[in-house]
Amino acid sequence: MHGFENGIKGMFDLEVGIFEDPSPAPTMLEVGSRNDNCVAESSGLIPEEWKPVQEGLSRTKKQRRRDALDRLEREAKERQKRNRMLLDNQVVGRKVHMEKSFTRVLPENTTNEGPANDNDSLSRDLLSNEASEVSTLVNQSTSKNPRSVLGNAPAEAMAQTSSSSRLEQQSPVGISTKTVNAKIMSKWNPMHTLAASGQKNRLDLLLRRGGEINAQDVDGFTAMHWAVLRGGARDTIIRYLLNSDAHLTAKEKDGATVLHYAARNANSFAIKSLLRSNADINACDNEGWTPLHIAAQSGRTDIVHLLFAMGADTDVYNKDGNTPLDLAQSFCESFITLAKKEMASRLIATKGSSKLTTGEEWDQSKSSTVDLSKITSKKWIPLHTLAGSGQIKHVVLLLKHSIDVDTRDKDGLTALHWAAICGRDTMVRYLLKSGADATAIDKDGASVLHYAIRCANTYAMKAVLRRHADVNACDNEGWTPLHIAVQSGRLDIIKFLLTRGADTRIKNKDGNSALDVALSFGKGLYYYHIVELLKKETQRSR
Structure with a gap:
């Protein structure tokens, strides 16, 4: 037994120190130097063009974000x-163009009150020669617009195509003030057309060329009238x-202000802007209608x-003896569900009273049928006001009560005219489906x-x-x-009309074709493409 155990022990006897490391453990300095040597040896294996990639991969996310922000800032x-x-170059180029194309005009009364000498007389001679060469408007009165700059096609020349004389070959300057005023009083004033169509840049250039910002047409409208009528994009x-x-x-001509038409078109932006500019909120036209009358009718x-909060007087009577509340009450019971009841609760019923009309008082005063006998005005027709303000549900109820869809006001305009002017596309669609005459004039x-x-x-x-208008x-x-x-x-729009068969050869009573109208604007108003298009179309039609 003992011999067996001794044999086993002999089998597992190991030498002393067999598992010990014969070399001592390296120190920290030795480890660092060894790593540097490895990097130095491996760096030679990376191509030079890959080193930026290696450096980018070794950067942290915060460093990469900082580098991206620096690059965006640069x-x-x-x-x-x-x-x-680029802007400086454009300004310099514009100045050069203005000096070449639009020579500055000296007023007639420009004199030199200093001591007369040879240099002064020479300068006066040069100025007079320059003024004669560019056909200045010396005989005309100075424009009321302080920003006006006279050019090769002043506003009077553009207005000339709107009224009473043929576009002639000679320069359009030299027109007397009396003739200019007569020609500005036209139906198709270029200032008004640009305001109604939203052409701000062309309108600005037209004013700089001497256009009168407050010029009125034959109906007394100004550019501001047309701007508030269109609304929205204007x-x-x-x-x-x-x-x-x-x-x-x-x-x-009927005494209506810009605020009247802003209320008719329900143009809240225009109303607020006009009232901030101290427009008269209670102004009456020739029939005694205030903007609040029109808003109540719409x-x-x-x-x-809005008008009530801005201080509109609810006790003003028009020539028919109606207050805004009377106009609201002239409609039938069906209109109560269309906010007429709410409107009546905001209007003061009796003069001098601060008590608002209650729902019971409205129920007592309402009628079962439309009573428009209170409204005798031929200018502020309910159907037209509702069409201009976009109240299609009210228009539906009026037409159900046998109101003629082609009813005309004193100027011959129909509800379809006003819907097109005020930009009410849904109203235009409904009126045409209801049988409105697309050819009405x-x-x-x-x-x-x-x-x-x-x-x-x-x-x-x-x-x-599409409804066969000519x-x-x-x-x-x-x-x-x-x-x-x-x-x-x-x-x-010009291209669309040409595709629908518009004739470029038709001339108005002044003898001007569409091409003549385009040429009357001269340089600087971006009419080059229009002129080229009309020339090609005219040559093709021949």
Whole structure:
């Protein structure tokens, strides 16, 4: 037994120190130096073009984000510097172009009150020679617009194509002030067309060339009237005209102010802007109608609330003896569900009373049928006001009560005219489906298509053409829709009319074709493409 155990022990006897490391453990300095040597040896294996990639991979996420922000900042600075250089070049080029094309005109009364000498006389001779070479408007009175700059095609020359004389070959300068005022009083004033179509840049250039911002047409409308009538996309035009000191007290031939038409179109932006500029909120027209009367007739409670909050007087009587509340109560019971009841609760019933009309008082005063006998005005027709404000449900109820869809006001305009002018596309569609006459004309012979193009209402333009409106219809002055499209400068509308068969050879009573109207604007108003297009179309039609 003992011999067996001794044999087993002998089998597992190991030498002393067999598992010990014969070499001592390296120190930290030795480890560091060894790693450096490995890196140095391995660095030679990486190609030079891969080293930036290796460095990018070794960077942390925070460092990469910082590098990206620095790169974006450098690119932004370079882009800003490049844009600044381009802008400076454009300014310099514009100055050179203005000096060459638009020579500055000296007033007639410019004199030198200093001591007379040879140099002064020489300078006066040079100035007089220069003024004679460029055909200056010395005999004309100075324009009221302080920003006016006279050029090769002043506003009077553009207005000349709107009224009473043929576009002649000679320079359009030298027109007397009396003749200019007579020609500005035209139906198709270029200033008004540009305002209605939303052409701000062209309107600005027209004013710089001596156009009068408060010029009125034959109906007494100004550019501000047309801007608030179109609304929506014309808010920029309204702001621009207000900044250019447009008169807010201007009245058309029936005494209606800009605020009246803003209320008719339910243009809340225009109403707020006009009231901030101290427009008269209680101004009355020749029939005693205030903007609140029109807002109550339109059924737009938001406009009524706005005027009421801004201090509109609810006790004003028009010539029919009606207050705004009387107009709201002239409609039938069905209109109560269309916010008439809410409107009546916001209007004061009796003069001098601060108590609002309650629902019970409204129920007692309401009628079961439409009672429009209180409204004898031929200007503020309910159907037209509702069409202009976009109240299609109210229009439906009026037509159900046997109201003629083609009812005309004193100017010969129909509800379809006003819907096209005010940009109410849904109203235009409904009126046409209800049998409205797409070829209706006003007292001046202007059709719905004329007004739709003037206000750049492409939907109404296409809708009436689908209803067989005459694309070459002429008004009493011989103006076609193509004439007005060229005057507005809308190249897209011009191209569309040409595809529908518009004739470029038709001339108005002044003997001007659409090409003549385009040429009358001269340089600087971006009419080059229009002129080229009309020339090609005229040559093709020959």
